[in-house]
Amino acid sequence: MLLLGFEPQDVLRVVVGIALGLLTFYRRELSCNRDYHPDEYDETLFGNSEHGPSVHDRDRDTANSLQLRDDHGSQSIDPLIERVIPRRKSSSSLLTAASYHEEVMDVIPEKNNEDPTEELLESAGFFLSGGPFLHMAIAVFHHLVVTSFIGTHSSVSSLLCWFTKLNNTHLFHSKAPHQEKPITQTPESSRAGDEETEQTKHHVYSVAWNAGTEYFSSISSKLDRSNGRIINRQRSGGGISRIKNRSKSTGNLQQCLSDDHSRAVFREMVAMKKLDVTLLPSDAQVVIFSYLPPADVLAFMCTNKAGKKLLDDGDTIVDERGDDSGSVPLKNVDTALLIWKSLFQRDYSWVLSDWDIGIEAFQRSMANYESYQQRPQPNPKAGKVFRHILSTIVDSEHSTLQLRSVIATSSSIHPTTSMKEFYFIFSETWLNYTIAGCNSPEKCFIGLHGHVFNISNFVEAHPGSTETLLLQSGRDATVFFESMGHSLGARRLALGMCAVVNGECTRWNVSGGEELCGPFKLGASGPTCGLIKPNSISLDVKRNIPGFLIPRKRSMPRTQGALHRIRERLRREEEFELVNAARWGNESLGRNGMFGGVHVYYDPFRGWQMWYTDRDFNIVYLSTRSVCTK
Numbered sequence: 273m274l275l276l277g278f279e280p281q282d283v284l285r286v287v288v289g290i291a292l293g294l295l296t297f298y299r300r301e302l303s304c305n306r307d308y309h310p311d312e313y314d315e316t317l318f319g320n321s322e323h324g325p326s327v328h329d330r331d332r333d334t335a336n337s338l339q340l341r342d343d344h345g346s347q348s349i350d351p352l353i354e355r356v357i358p359r360r361k362s363s364s365s366l367l368t369a370a371s372y373h374e375e376v377m378d379v380i381p382e383k384n385n386e387d388p389t390e391e392l393l394e395s396a397g398f399f400l401s402g403g404p405f406l407h408m409a410i411a412v413f414h415h416l417v418v419t420s421f422i423g424t425h426s427s428v429s430s431l432l433c434w435f436t437k438l439n440n441t442h443l444f445h446s447k448a449p450h451q452e453k454p455i456t457q458t459p460e461s462s463r464a465g466d467e468e469t470e471q472t473k474h475h476v477y478s479v480a481w482n483a484g485t486e487y488f489s490s491i492s493s494k495l496d497r498s499n500g501r502i503i504n505r506q507r508s509g510g511g512i513s514r515i516k517n518r519s520k521s522t523g524n525l526q527q528c529l530s531d532d533h534s535r536a537v538f539r540e541m542v543a544m545k546k547l548d549v550t551l552l553p554s555d556a557q558v559v560i561f562s563y564l565p566p567a568d569v570l571a572f573m574c575t576n577k578a579g580k581k582l583l584d585d586g587d588t589i590v591d592e593r594g595d596d597s598g599s600v601p602l603k604n605v606d607t608a609l610l611i612w613k614s615l616f617q618r619d620y621s622w623v624l625s626d627w628d629i630g631i632e633a634f635q636r637s638m639a640n641y642e643s644y645q646q647r648p649q650p651n652p653k654a655g656k657v658f659r660h661i662l663s664t665i666v667d668s669e670h671s672t673l674q675l676r677s678v679i680a681t682s683s684s685i686h687p688t689t690s691m692k693e694f695y696f697i698f699s700e701t702w703l704n705y706t707i708a709g710c711n712s713p714e715k716c717f718i719g720l721h722g723h724v725f726n727i728s729n730f731v732e733a734h735p736g737s738t739e740t741l742l743l744q745s746g747r748d749a750t751v752f753f754e755s756m757g758h759s760l761g762a763r764r765l766a767l768g769m770c771a772v773v774n775g776e777c778t779r780w781n782v783s784g785g786e787e788l789c790g791p792f793k794l795g796a797s798g799p800t801c802g803l804i805k806p807n808s809i810s811l812d813v814k815r816n817i818p819g820f821l822i823p824r825k826r827s828m829p830r831t832q833g834a835l836h837r838i839r840e841r842l843r844r845e846e847e848f849e850l851v852n853a854a855r856w857g858n859e860s861l862g863r864n865g866m867f868g869g870v871h872v873y874y875d876p877f878r879g880w881q882m883w884y885t886d887r888d889f890n891i892v893y894l895s896t897r898s899v900c901t902k
């Protein structure tokens with residue numbers, strides 16, 4: 273070795289390397305050759321390899337059964353139910369919730385309850401199995417050869433290079449930063465007829481895109497720094513853990529804005545002319561804001577007067593429309609309305625145009641349109657907002673509703689005068705509005721923690737009785753669900769029935785991965801805001817992670833941030849409407865005239881409504897106003 277030009281310490285390294293390799297091989301033989309005996313499991317439940325499927329087979333079966341989907345796109349849980357419930361029922365007539373729970377918990381593979389010692393052994397086994405050692409040995413060998421034959425300088429760079437390569441392997445995997453492609457063409461620009469207009473528009477959108485990108489990348493870096501400061505202060509016991517807890521799915525920016533320093537940073541950025549979005553043309557502003565989650569739009573609005581003026585359409589709407597054509601001239605005052613309209617279109621409109629349950633709800637809203645039209649018009653501004661909302665829904669790509677005539681002749685049936693307000697009211701009320709009356713065994717939908725679940729295939733197999741579920745379905749039942757203390761198995765079972773996911777009520781970071789939120793998430797329909805179709809790609813990866821949609825254990829209902837004022841107002845109104853509706857139900861229908869009780873919900877197009885199931889199991893919808901004025 274010395275003759276070949278190797279230094280003594282290099283020789284020593286090689287010897288140590290070989291010794292480690294041998295030790296690894298020996299240790300692996302000793303420790304990793306263990307196997308579990310099937311006796312360790314309860315054979316009465318699982319059988320053994322001779323008499324029944326092994327636990328691994330069962331896990332695989334369960335995973336497969338959870339993947340099955342029915343014709344309507346929701347996952348079918350039949351195989352799981354068939355295997356678990358009837359078997360129990362036949363073996364013992366007394367099916368208690370506890371035994372069912374045990375069985376569901378056993379059948380559904382629980383990944384997170386592995387013995388920590390096993391985990392430790394496993395990782396030690398991996399370390400000693402030679403995986404990392406091989407990379408290291410190659411790097412050292414490369415280093416030695418290059419040191420001896422090429423020279424010290426190039427050797428150092430080659431070693432660095434090797435370690436960089438190592439960094440990119442699965443052992444030290446680091447994700448590339450999120451990068452967006454510049455906009456090349458927009459739907460609007462493709463529609464434009466003449467070339468010149470198209471070029472101008474294209475230019476405007478490029479300017480908008482670049483301004484937006486620059487704007488938000490600078491926010492990101494500043495937030496990164498202020499995040500760093502927050503973490504440091506937390507480490508040094510800076511007593512602001514409250515702020516950390518406040519992080520919502522869209523809350524990075526908001527979270528940082530809770531910090532005085534970050535708020536100042538943000539204000540400073542807005543004050544810099546170069547990054548001032550308020551100075552851009554209005555269609556560029558619409559494009560930029562349509563890439564943001566609503567919480568950040570609100571945060572922007574709160575920074576200064578220009579931001580508020582740009583985004584608050586509450587007081588500025590003036591109905592400029594002279595004819596009934598439905599086309600509204602674009603004025604500066606309309607920018608806020610258009611921004612909130614584009615956010616509504618991005619986040620919620622598909623529910624009313626593409627989801628059959630939502631379409632039915634919307635058609636119900638429109639059914640009494642004539643009678644509403646005859647009412648005196650309280651506010652001419654409301655008519656304009658309503659027309660915009662309708663155009664959003666009808667313009668939707670896959671819309672099945674033909675409501676253009678309604679738009680052309682519509683007047684005020686919608687109680688709000690601001691698109692921003694409508695956006696937030698809808699985000700709070702969509703659930704009870706869309707699934708109202710869906711409480712029959714054939715069409716049974718239920719709301720849990722902000723999401724909608726299609727339990728039609730499960731309702732008859734529910735261990736807590738079919739009637740209990742039917743009584744609580746057709747509305748949000750989180751409180752009832754939680755008060756029964758459902759097990760983790762029950763929660764997992766529900767995941768497969770999810771029909772609409774509320775991006776704001778999910779925990780994107782449950783698996784410990786990065787949080788996809790705030791200004792970092794540029795993209796037309798960011799997964800963190802609005803409603804997401806359960807088959808969306810962004811969800812596929814995470815939806816089966818416990819805790820992502822429904823909390824793993826008994827918890828308060830999940831709510832979305834920044835809506836305290838609206839939520840509080842709706843809650844007070846709901847209490848009042850419920851009392852009135854119950855009184856009306858008792859007086860007019862009596863105890864036997866209905867199944868369950870009278871339920872109320874807020875129709876964002878018509879205000880408070882109520883529904884009940886009559887004696888013949890038909891759903892009856894009524895306006896609270898119409899019954900209370902009788």
Ligand code: HEM
Nearest residue numbers: 369372373735736740744749752753756758759762765766
């Ligand atoms: C998607 C929705 C639901 C699913 C998947 C579900 C599933 C289950 C399961 C698997 C059990 C057995 C016990 C356990 O594992 O915790 C159970 C029990 C029960 N559930 Fe549900 N459930 C749902 C919604 C509801 C709702 C909304 C109610 C309304 C009150 C309800 C009431 C009950 C009752 C009363 C029991 C029996 C509890 C006992 O005997 O201790 N469930 N449910």
